[in-house]
Amino acid sequence: MKKIFYTIVLIAVVLSCTGKRQSGDANGANALTFDTIRVLEKIKLLEYGIDTLPRAEVFIELIYPKSCSPKTDLKKLQSLFYEIIFDEENDSPSSLEQTLERYIKSYTEEYRENARYFEEELKESPHVDMADEHRHYNYSPYTRINNEIDFYNKSLLNFTSNFESVQSGRITREIKYSSIDLISTKKLTEADIFNSGYKEELAPIIRNKLLEAVMELFGNVESDRDPKNSFYDFYTIYANGNFMIDDKGLHYIYNQDEVTPPIFGTFEIDIAFQEVAHLLNPEILSSMGINTQDNRKKSGVRNKTGSMAQQEETNRRRDYSEFPIAYVKEGGLYFFNPENQTIKRFTEEADSVFNCVYSDKDNMFYYMVSKNGMLSFKEVDLAVTPIQISLLKGLKSATQDFFSETYGEKAALSFINNNLLLECDFEWDYYSFSKYLEYSIDWNTLSKLDGEMFYEKYINFIEREGPDTDYNPIFDKAKPLVISEEQIDGDELEYYLTEESADKSKIIFAILVGFGDLPHGPYCVANADGSMMKLLNDTDMGSKFKPVWCNNNAVYIRKREIGEYEYIKELCYTIASTNEVAVIDSNVDYYAVRINGSTHF
Incomplete structure (x- = not known):
């Protein structure tokens, strides 16, 4: 050797x-x-x-x-x-x-x-x-x-x-x-x-x-x-x-x-x-x-209690600011760090957590809890110990109204320009939520925006410039991943770039393989030069939650079949060095990634 x-x-x-x-x-x-x-x-x-x-x-x-x-x-x-x-x-x-x-x-x-x-x-x-x-x-x-x-x-x-x-x-x-x-x-x-x-x-x-x-x-x-x-x-x-x-x-x-x-x-x-x-x-x-x-x-x-030095160590372990990924599992809020593969539960919250989002400018973290069938906004500074949770505002709408009627997915919570935006009012005509509840953190006010009002107010924050690179030659390499060799010559596929990583060394893209009421097809991750291309199995562009980047780790939820008509939702990420897929946790129904508060738009 x-x-x-x-x-x-x-x-x-x-x-x-x-x-x-x-x-x-x-x-x-x-x-x-x-x-x-x-x-x-x-x-x-x-x-x-x-x-x-x-x-x-x-x-x-x-x-x-x-x-x-x-x-x-x-x-x-x-x-x-x-x-x-x-x-x-x-x-x-x-x-x-x-x-x-x-x-x-x-x-x-x-x-x-x-x-x-x-x-x-x-x-x-x-x-x-x-x-x-x-x-x-x-x-x-x-x-x-x-x-x-x-x-x-x-x-x-x-x-x-x-x-x-x-x-x-x-x-x-x-x-x-x-x-x-x-x-x-x-x-x-x-x-x-x-x-x-x-x-x-x-x-x-x-x-x-x-x-x-x-x-x-x-x-x-x-x-x-x-x-x-x-x-x-x-x-x-x-x-x-x-x-x-x-x-x-x-x-x-x-x-x-x-x-x-x-x-x-x-x-x-x-x-x-x-x-x-x-x-x-x-x-x-x-x-x-x-x-x-x-x-x-x-x-x-x-030790968990005792001397001042021990209490400092306890407080250090409760510093959640080192965790760039948050997710909700069975009402509990968890944090994950892909660098050291560490999971930490947010034990300070007693109520059932519904969804969450990071601030894109500081260590503030926002989430919603469901109590007595109603939702409320809360905030916490992840870098401050001991942890101090603040109640911002309660809603007068039932929690059950904030699930999509297509796949039963939770309404997305986003942070834009120091406002919290919560999807609401699902409409079958759009197969999606049609309005947004806007909570102003600065003014402690709550208002509702229709789609036109939302885009008029926030278009400059959510609109992204197209990529400088032509990725079409790379997309063509993905065809064998989703089509059998007998079909390769006869089928035409469409590809949609989802997002480049922050340093533009990696890309996520979707492959459209069919269209019913919604477009359907899996996502792929690859290096920007087309190497290390991996199909993200059990993903579907019809889902409202898209894979997003956490540095050079793609984070996403997959819905994996475990039996006849039985599925399990797993939160996954790709390992930056290889693009191989690793499972973070199971039974996850919501996630958020730091550095991008408007992930789900």
């Missing part, structure tokens, strides 16, 4: 590279420091294939111990660190380079096992140019591995390992918690910190924590469903070994699809020492510098 090239960024720090704080004396009592290494490996599917054929990408960003106390064997600590992250078992310590080479070699061998399937496709379709990048969909996986340092003192080191894989549009994530005893250089297990017989007594505590988390997800949505039925088998859930411990308690994580269906996502639960004091081995914990009796000690960053 060819030699691996590493791009290395060395960061000499006293505190952790992730910004986490340590317990102990920063002037020398705690000698832990860290460096960071970043690796991007591109692996061809066919070992001697050309560059235009499929390939996998592996990106690794690893924060690892650079130095430690003389009482700790650094090489042994580093080797254990790598073993945990890459799930290895070694008889002797390994260097970082050895570990990475083994991982890339193993990944390459496993990936190239798919080469025979690709070669079979080449033989079965000799007339098809398999060098076209849109043919690579099932053979171009993307894998990302990174970690975070969560907590450390002179005797204990906690970190989180994150794994993400994108294959054929499906995104898989796994998170692992780890605690290392720096004295013995050993990863802690539950048997190390609990007294014997802990399993049966710990299990109900964990089950109740998980149950509380599920009930919080339901929020104020009325349901006769027993929350326990949301789990695969509630009464068989036990401690899973995926935990870390600090001076405030234990922290467990249950990954997506581990105890509930994937739609519920990942569960993080915190268990205070008081809740499990009767199960713990206090001597072991004391030897690691953990005092289970003093919960006021300034240390760690996993």
